[in-house]
Amino acid sequence: MKNNLGNRSIKLFIFFMSLLTLQAEDFTYALHVDKQTPYVKEPVVLTLDINQTNPEVVLLFNFTLDKSDDYTFQRLDIKESDSYHDLKIRYVYLIYPLRPGDMNLTFDLIKKVTNDESVAYSFSGDRDNVKELATVDSDIMLPPVQLDVKPLPPGTTLVGDFSLTHSIKKHQAKAYEPLPLQVQIKGVGYPPLLDSILPDEGNFTRFTEKPVVDSFASTKGTQSTVTYPIALSHSRSFTLSPIQIKAFDPQTEKSYTLSVPEQHFDVQEVAVADLVDTTDTPEVLKEDWSWLGTLFGYMVVFASGYLTALSWKWKKRRISRARHPLADKIQHCKDEKALLQVLIAAGDRRFTPMIETLEASLYGDGKINLNKVKQELLEMLI
Structure with missing residues (x-):
């Protein structure tokens, strides 16, 4: 046993x-x-x-x-x-x-x-x-x-090989008038996205928007162009301190500085007398019925918008009811292989070019945008 x-x-x-x-x-x-x-x-x-x-x-x-x-x-x-x-x-x-x-x-x-x-x-x-x-x-x-x-040198903000350019449309303005400033960082390396690019000092008003990013990744790193749109304003003349960004290039193992030099802006101040209302007594009130026409116009716009929304909702419901049974299968495909299986199984000659494109992507050197291919297929089913 x-x-x-x-x-x-x-x-x-x-x-x-x-x-x-x-x-x-x-x-x-x-x-x-x-x-x-x-x-x-x-x-x-x-x-x-x-x-x-x-x-x-x-x-x-x-x-x-x-x-x-x-x-x-x-x-x-x-x-x-x-x-x-x-x-x-x-x-x-x-x-x-x-x-x-x-x-x-x-x-x-x-x-x-x-x-x-x-x-x-x-x-x-x-x-x-x-x-x-x-x-x-x-x-x-x-x-x-x-x-x-390996650690970076102290104070390093950007890592890669970058250059900086800036443009200022004007250095003169009236009080509180925006002064546009644009800073652009371009190069290869870790994407140069900064929380704030302006120096902290200065009592002027800052207007900033989300940076505009254009990037492409490759085996050399990430090629980026990041644009920072900015506007400044103040009631009197002011000076913008220099912008200095410390960067490090791993290829050369050297630090360098990207900078915007000091900028002075001349602002035309508004006299106090111009801000005071010299009229003691308002004009005699007059009956004004123009508001009635404005109100009627608003009501017409509201009614037309409401009817348009109802029409669009009814149209979408009709389209949804008439949806091709293959559409959901195409939309739920998560990769090229799954989509290829759906198209081959469909047995529809209209899909032959798409099948060849998918096969070239899977088994050759072709590259495709899967979402774009699925959208074209869905349009063919309408």
Whole structure:
């Protein structure tokens, strides 16, 4: 009896070890970063290459970094060559460390295993009944990547290679008249977004708006153009202290200063006499019935607006009732593969160009805007 139990335990151990071996042999991977000792807010490029080694199964993967207060990240690219049995995929991420010291980058990798029969089954539904692809999912433990992040020089505000320009339309104004000022920071590095760009000193009034940001991320970092629209005003002449922003370039490992020189504004003060009303007695009151016409105009505008809203609501209800059954399926697709499955299952020749576009994006070098493709498809269904 003991021998039988022992043999059974050995067989189970061998069985589970064989499963682990098969799982390990499904794919190989290579994970690396372009630098391991960056400065705080210096761009780090992480690359993960996955190559399928087990041709007996169909593999799919989901990969991202774990969220952390220690760093920010965004995916730059994903390239995939997929023949169902020879998957090759590359993920590229841009990372900015946010604090100095030792830091671990941790990951979330999910392997999805399926087979040809399951893939064929998922495409066998009709246009109103797309079948979900059945997969066996497993979490893959990737070792963390450690960074040794170097601190910035004291007082550093911006990190990267930036330039600053400014424009002031005029230096003369009347009392309380706005004086427009625009400051623009442009370059490559950690996005140059500042809470406040004006110096604290000065008793003039400041008018600021949300910065206008135009940015594009690549393996070199984030190319940004940030424009700060500002206006100043005062009742008398005043001086704006110099704007000085300390920056650091990790490539040259040198600090530099972006600045706007001191600006003096001449304001024409208003005489006190001009602010005093010299009329002691108001004019004799006269009956004025013009308000009645104004009130009637408001009522007409209100009534027309109300009727327009009712008409639009009724029109939307008609459109909603006549909605194509495939529209909801298209809207709920979260990625290119899901949308491709829906279109193939629909069997509609009108979708052929979109199917080819999606296939080029998934299996070639093509890039698409998924939301734009879905919108075009929805317009085709109207």
